[in-house]
Amino acid sequence: MVAPISFCVQFVQKMGGSGGQRSRSKPRSVDAVKEVSYKLDALADEELRKWSTAHGYSDKGTRAKLLEQLEGHADGILDPCRSAGVKNLPLAPPPFTLSQIQAAIPRHCFKRR
Numbered sequence: 001m002v003a004p005i006s007f008c009v010q011f012v013q014k015m016g017g018s019g020g021q022r023s024r025s026k027p028r029s030v031d032a033v034k035e036v037s038y039k040l041d042a043l044a045d046e047e048l049r050k051w052s053t054a055h056g057y058s059d060k061g062t063r064a065k066l067l068e069q070l071e072g073h074a075d076g077i078l079d080p081c082r083s084a085g086v087k088n089l090p091l092a093p094p095p096f097t098l099s100q101i102q103a104a105i106p107r108h109c110f111k112r113r
Helices: 005-015 045-054 063-077 098-104
Strands: none
Touching: 045 063
8 A cells, every 4th residue: 555645745844854855964073082982991901912912913002902903803702602711713824725635635535426
């Protein structure tokens, strides 16, 4: 069922425009400083440096820099199901190549029967 035209016009007028109009927001002040909160704010600096090194970042720098770098990894770091013995994914490439793996598997394993 299609809504009557009068309803559509009233709805558009209620929403503040006839379509295609942009609402103008107040210009932002240059002096306004955005307060940033990070998920890892509760961690100590030593803990942040440890996680920064584990994820391949430099552990040098300010607390704010460490928090900014680790923000994308915060959910994994704070995961309650993560056990203490779990290591992060390896950041360095493995010491072998795909062609070495294929060469180690006999040719008859790749043939269809």
